[in-house]
Amino acid sequence: MPPLTKDVIKFGHFIVTSQVFHLSPLSFALVNIKPLLPGHVLVSPRRIVPRFNDLSIDEVQDLFLTVQRVSRMVERVFKATSLNIAIQDGVDAGQSVPHVHAHIIPRKRADLEGFGGTDAIYSMMEGEDGDLDRHFNERSGSDPSTTTNGQGRGKFPAVDADESRTPRNEEEMEREAQWLAEEMAKDEKEYG
Numbered sequence: 713m714p715p716l717t718k719d720v721i722k723f724g725h726f727i728v729t730s731q732v733f734h735l736s737p738l739s740f741a742l743v744n745i746k747p748l749l750p751g752h753v754l755v756s757p758r759r760i761v762p763r764f765n766d767l768s769i770d771e772v773q774d775l776f777l778t779v780q781r782v783s784r785m786v787e788r789v790f791k792a793t794s795l796n797i798a799i800q801d802g803v804d805a806g807q808s809v810p811h812v813h814a815h816i817i818p819r820k821r822a823d824l825e826g827f828g829g830t831d832a833i834y835s836m837m838e839g840e841d842g843d844l845d846r847h848f849n850e851r852s853g854s855d856p857s858t859t860t861n862g863q864g865r866g867k868f869p870a871v872d873a874d875e876s877r878t879p880r881n882e883e884e885m886e887r888e889a890q891w892l893a894e895e896m897a898k899d900e901k902e903y904g
């Protein structure tokens with residue numbers, strides 16, 4: 713599948729073009745560098761603004777329609793039965809990337825049993841480190857063997873609740889983005 717766009721797409725100051733699997737007129741969806749659970753993706757407005765209240769009416773409409781489309785796809789593809797859809801709006805709410813983004817996390821019954829239960833997802837989100845900057849920068853020009861897990865597309869490892877889990881490398885994220893772009897295309901045929 714060809715790249716979705718020739719434009720450079722930024723999430724905050726990160727260049728994430730190869731991680732983008734869906735584009736709408738005012739928003740984009742990208743795969744997560746450090747998913748809390750399989751299928752944890754993000755949806756952002758194309759315009760880089762930190763707070764939800766900075767968005768225009770058109771951007772809010774487009775963002776939420778995109779969240780709905782993307783959440784339908786990840787729920788199907790990751791065989792989930794529920795979803796967390798969340799925006800940490802501002803630093804004091806746990807936001808670490810100053811660019812509005814909705815987290816979409818496919819959920820299954822008892823998926824966090826042993827990690828504090830269903831609602832443990834909130835402390836996991838809260839606990840996401842601000843250290844990703846360092847990892848992301850190191851990775852461009854980094855040794856991919858440190859993060860490649862060698863698993864094929866569609867077989868992304870279950871993410872555990874361990875804070876020390878390693879950020880994924882570009883190749884793995886790109887593979888997932890291509891797969892999810894194809895799945896979005898299937899939905900588009902069905903739902904328009």
Ligand code: AMP
Pocket residue numbers: 723726728731742743744745746747754799800806807808809810837840844848
């Ligand atoms: P928050 O703490 O609500 O701001 O969430 C930030 C989210 O962005 C987390 O889920 C991170 O794993 C994710 N993230 C940070 N940097 C990147 C990146 N370069 N590419 C993809 N996801 C990222």
